[in-house]
Amino acid sequence: MARHLALIVAVILIIYPANAFVGSLRSRAKASLLDIVKSGASNDDVLAAVQSVERLSLGDAKLSSPLLPGNWLMVWTTSDSIAGKTRAPLFQTPTPPEQLIDIENGRALNAEKVLGIVNSVQADITPATKNKVNVQFKKFKVGPVGFNAPEGLRGELSVTYLDDDMRISRGDKGNAFILLRESNSRDEANEIWKEWRKRW
Numbered sequence: 292m293a294r295h296l297a298l299i300v301a302v303i304l305i306i307y308p309a310n311a312f313v314g315s316l317r318s319r320a321k322a323s324l325l326d327i328v329k330s331g332a333s334n335d336d337v338l339a340a341v342q343s344v345e346r347l348s349l350g351d352a353k354l355s356s357p358l359l360p361g362n363w364l365m366v367w368t369t370s371d372s373i374a375g376k377t378r379a380p381l382f383q384t385p386t387p388p389e390q391l392i393d394i395e396n397g398r399a400l401n402a403e404k405v406l407g408i409v410n411s412v413q414a415d416i417t418p419a420t421k422n423k424v425n426v427q428f429k430k431f432k433v434g435p436v437g438f439n440a441p442e443g444l445r446g447e448l449s450v451t452y453l454d455d456d457m458r459i460s461r462g463d464k465g466n467a468f469i470l471l472r473e474s475n476s477r478d479e480a481n482e483i484w485k486e487w488r489k490r491w
Contacts, residue, residue: 313347320344321457328367328469329483331490337367341459341467345451352453353421354394359450363390363458363470364480367487370466375403376491382406387484390470392416399426408434416448423449 324340351358364387368374375383384403391400394416402411411432416424426448428440447463458470471480 313349317344317347317454320347324469325366325479325483329486331487334369338369338467341469344457345459348452352450352459354418354424354450355421356453358453358455359458360392360394362473363392364388364473364476364484365390365468365470366480366483367469368466370462370464370468373466373468383488385485385488387471387480389473394418394424399424410434412440419447420449422451423447 320340320343324337324344327337327340345352353359365373366387371377373388375388382405384405386404388401388403391398391402393399397416399414399416400411401414402409404410409432412428413430413432415427415429417427419425424447426446428444428446431438431440449461450458451461452459456472456476458472460468460470462468471483473480
């Protein structure tokens with residue numbers, strides 16, 4: 292009995308420092324990534340930093356995680372059209388686009404505010420793998436006006452990194468997305484988005 296207890300204690304002493312070490316690495320990698328985004332660095336430089344964070348995921352990025360549901364704020368993406376870079380400045384959103392993920396009910400909602408008007412896209416999501424969903428876009432709304440999405444408008448979205456305050460996802464068209472949790476990172480997300488937009 293004493294031998295078993297000693298073994299358990301030894302394992303705990305080994306695992307705890309390892310977890311603390313990984314947590315420290317994650318914090319530094321995430322901070323570096325967000326600093327690079329704010330600096331207006333090239334997509335290649337940001338993606339290199341993204342991969343450094345993804346390598347520290349250690350299997351936590353999965354659909355079954357209780358950390359995934361909720362409202363997320365996109366602070367960077369490789370997609371110029373989703374970010375709004377292709378629009379005239381007047382029609383760009385001054386705050387981060389939002390994404391609500393509801394795995395249990397199989398739905399997602401992307402939204403942004405432009406000129407005080409909320410535009411959104413509703414979608415159905417279904418699990419494809421442990422960290423990827425199939426996306427079927429259902430309805431677009433521009434302010435109060437809604438219309439159905441084309442039947443063939445589909446996609447995929449994978450979660451490649453996930454923790455209490457950051458999510459990294461990749462789409463089927465090769466785009467990458469960095470998102471922060473709205474409930475505890477709203478001010479930080481607003482600042483990062485503001486700094487990134489200055490460099491478009």
